[in-house]
Amino acid sequence: MSHATTPVLVIHGGAGVIKRDMNPAREKAVRAALAQALQNGYGQLKAGKPAMDAVTAAITVLENDPNFNAGKGAVFTHDGKNELDAAVMDGFTLKAGAIAGVHRVKNPILLARAVMDKSPHVMLAGDGAEAFAKEVGVELVDPSYFRTEERWQQLQKALKEDAEHRQHEDMETARHFGTVGAVALDTQGRLAAGTSTGGMTNKRWGRIGDSPLIGAGTYANNGCAVSGTGWGEFYIRTVAAHEICMRVTQMRVPLKRAAAEVINQEIPSMGGNGGAIALDAQGNVAMPFNTDGMFRGWIGEDGKPHVAIYGDEDDGTHDPLPASESSAE
Numbered sequence: 252m253s254h255a256t257t258p259v260l261v262i263h264g265g266a267g268v269i270k271r272d273m274n275p276a277r278e279k280a281v282r283a284a285l286a287q288a289l290q291n292g293y294g295q296l297k298a299g300k301p302a303m304d305a306v307t308a309a310i311t312v313l314e315n316d317p318n319f320n321a322g323k324g325a326v327f328t329h330d331g332k333n334e335l336d337a338a339v340m341d342g343f344t345l346k347a348g349a350i351a352g353v354h355r356v357k358n359p360i361l362l363a364r365a366v367m368d369k370s371p372h373v374m375l376a377g378d379g380a381e382a383f384a385k386e387v388g389v390e391l392v393d394p395s396y397f398r399t400e401e402r403w404q405q406l407q408k409a410l411k412e413d414a415e416h417r418q419h420e421d422m423e424t425a426r427h428f429g430t431v432g433a434v435a436l437d438t439q440g441r442l443a444a445g446t447s448t449g450g451m452t453n454k455r456w457g458r459i460g461d462s463p464l465i466g467a468g469t470y471a472n473n474g475c476a477v478s479g480t481g482w483g484e485f486y487i488r489t490v491a492a493h494e495i496c497m498r499v500t501q502m503r504v505p506l507k508r509a510a511a512e513v514i515n516q517e518i519p520s521m522g523g524n525g526g527a528i529a530l531d532a533q534g535n536v537a538m539p540f541n542t543d544g545m546f547r548g549w550i551g552e553d554g555k556p557h558v559a560i561y562g563d564e565d566d567g568t569h570d571p572l573p574a575s576e577s578s579a580e
């Protein structure tokens with residue numbers, strides 16, 4: 252392996268950070284979980300495993316942690332259920348797998364991967380996806396496993412606000428974001444992306460967001476990998492993840508600029524918000540967002556997890572863009 256690439260892993264735990272709602276204990280728990288996810292994923296890369304293994308290893312840690320809106324701790328639908336979506340894409344083979352609207356799959360990202368590896372399809376939904384999980388031995392749990400009191404209270408608050416026809420800006424943010432995602436570059440220069448989510452608090456009618464849609468919330472090719480978090484409807488309409496990667500690989504736009512254009516200019520100009528993580532084949536990292544914060548982190552050559560939450564925090568990516576291009580305003 253004389254041309255071995257230096258591996259890099261980037262993760263997010265959602266752009267739904269509301270500064271006022273954070274406290275030192277929660278901050279500590281979130282930072283520890285992000286660091287653990289980075290270490291687990293990076294361990295795969297250091298062992299020479301494919302980028303996809305790092306993506307699923309990191310996301311599994313975040314799905315199992317109740318602080319994030321994915322797996323355990325997922326938000327509730329209008330009907331009081333946890334309905335989970337996830338996707339993976341391998342940038343080297345351009346293969347992808349996705350699942351939507353499952354209620355019993357402990358780690359949705361592992362089922363998305365199984366769809367990619369073991370089925371002739373790209374996307375499975377609902378009962379069929381769970382039947383497939385059973386067939387291929389992906390762990391199923393009782394739906395009560397996903398429940399947390401905090402998420403339940405968020406639903407009660409959302410229902411009350413709806414009944415009173417009130418829309419609180421913070422609540423809108425809390426409703427829409429919290430997804431987890433990862434993008435990785437392995438020692439052989441292969442890229443991969445994955446995203447897992449409970450979607451949006453109070454979602455109805457089998458609503459599916461951008462996360463499991465290849466090209467919208469998740470995308471990878473041989474030059475770029477992206478995982479998004481934010482108001483999914485806007486990510487779908489801008490085909491955000493694919494759009495960023497096309498600018499990078501077809502139009503030769505630098506990664507940070509391409510990601511900032513889509514996330515911090517085009518999505519807000521349509522009325523949406525959120526963030527994304529992006530990685531190119533040279534190991535450049537971009538983590539733009541336009542909310543109070545985005546749970547995020549990366550790990551590269553020095554093998555140390557770099558973790559950040561707020562916008563004014565140095566996340567070590569040394570964004571060279573002028574402020575006018577790297578923030579929403």
Ligand code: ASP
Binds near residue numbers: 428430459460468483
């Ligand atoms: N993008 C996700 C969705 O719309 C939500 C999130 O990022 O938390 O389902």
